[in-house]
Structure formats: structure tokens, C-alpha cells
Amino acid sequence: MDILISNSSxxxxxxxxxxxxxxxxxxxxxxxxxxxxxxRSLAKELKVSIITxxxxxxxxxxxxFIETVIGKGTFVSGSNSERLREAAMAEMEDKLEAVIIxxxxxxxxxxxxxxxxxxxxxxx
Numbered sequence: 202m203d204i205l206i207s208n209s210s211x212x213x214x215x216x217x218x219x220x221x222x223x224x225x226x227x228x229x230x231x232x233x234x235x236x237x238x239x240x241r242s243l244a245k246e247l248k249v250s251i252i253t254x255x256x257x258x259x260x261x262x263x264x265x266f267i268e269t270v271i272g273k274g275t276f277v278s279g280s281n282s283e284r285l286r287e288a289a290m291a292e293m294e295d296k297l298e299a300v301i302i303x304x305x306x307x308x309x310x311x312x313x314x315x316x317x318x319x320x321x322x323x324x325x
Contacts, residue, residue, distance in 0.1 A: 202231065202238065206247055214249050218257035226266050226277055227289045233279035237267060240275075264288055 202225065206217045225231045238246065243254040258275060261267045265284055269275045278285070304314050 204243075204247060206249070215253045215256040215260070218243070218247065218249075218254065219260045222257070222261055223264075223266055223289075227285065231277045233277050235277045237275040237277065 202222070204218055204221045206214055208214075210217060212220075222231070222237070231237075237243070237258075240251055240254045240258060243258075244251045247254065258267065258269070262269060265278055265288070267275055268278045301314070309317075
């Protein structure tokens with residue numbers, strides 16, 4: 202599992218970890234049932250406190266992305282794939298809303314926004 206964190210980022214470390222794990226689940230790099238490192242292993246690997254990795258896992262578990270089985274470990278959740286997709290869509294909509302607010306402030310028209318979106322979508 203590839204996670205890169207930045208101490209200079211204004212985003213909290215646990216949020217950086219949470220977001221990156223969530224993205225790996227949503228894009229299919231982590232599949233339902235895949236094991237995740239233990240909280241201690243993750244903390245050691247990323248050189249963060251155990252509390253930080255624990256908080257990231259707690260948030261992911263609350264949102265249904267992962268599940269912990271006592272005595273066995275933490276795994277990518279196999280249930281609620283539609284719920285996970287819905288959560289990802291809501292997050293995407295929030296980001297698009299911020300972009301639209303910025304575009305309106307700059308005087309960019311809807312047609313221009315659509316063209317920009319199409320162009321970026323085709324490049325990625």
C-alpha cells in the first residue's frame with residue numbers, strides 16, 4: 202500500500218492517510234477483503250504516531266470503507282459497495298462545487314467550464 206504524507210501540508214496527517222486509503226479502495230487498487238497493515242505497522246511505516254494511524258482507521262471504518270475483525274486484523278470492506286460509491290460521489294460533488302464557485306468568481310461561463318472539464322477528462 203503506497204501512502205505519501207507531508208508534514209508541511211495544512212491537511213492533518215490522519216486525513217492524508219484516510220484520503221489516500223479511501224482513494225486506493227475507490228480506484229480498485231485495494232479490493233474488498235484485502236488486508237491492511239495493523240495500526241502499529243502503519244504508524245511505523247509512515248513514521249507517525251499510533252494515535253494518528255488509529256484515527257485514520259477509525260474514520261475509514263465509520264464511513265464503511267474498512268472493517269476490523271478482532272484477532273484477525275483490518276480489511277477492506279466487502280459490503281456496501283454502493284454506499285462507498287455514493288460517498289465518493291458526494292465528495293466529488295463537494296469538490297466540483299468549490300471549482301464552480303471559483304469559476305463564477307472569475308467570470309467563467311458554464312460552456313467554458315464544460316469545455317475545460319471535457320479537456321481535462323480526456324487527458325487523464
